[in-house]
Amino acid sequence: MPRPIISDEKLEAFQALWRRHFGKEIDRESAYELGIKLIEMMRLIYHPITDDEQKAVELRQHDIG
Numbered sequence: 556m557p558r559p560i561i562s563d564e565k566l567e568a569f570q571a572l573w574r575r576h577f578g579k580e581i582d583r584e585s586a587y588e589l590g591i592k593l594i595e596m597m598r599l600i601y602h603p604i605t606d607d608e609q610k611a612v613e614l615r616q617h618d619i620g
């Protein structure tokens with residue numbers, strides 16, 4: 556899978572978020588590498604819920620409530 560491209564605007568926003576959250580500056584190369592790792596992690600753990608999964612959740616909530 557090809558690595559995503561992070562635009563200059565998004566990279567600068569990521570650097571600003573890092574600075575605000577951690578109180579430290581990071582250079583563009585570090586920001587790019589960390590941004591790629593974040594994107595890849597989100598890609599691995601996030602997936603949309605299917606209609607069948609949504610129905611199962613609703614059934615469980617109905618049974619509990």
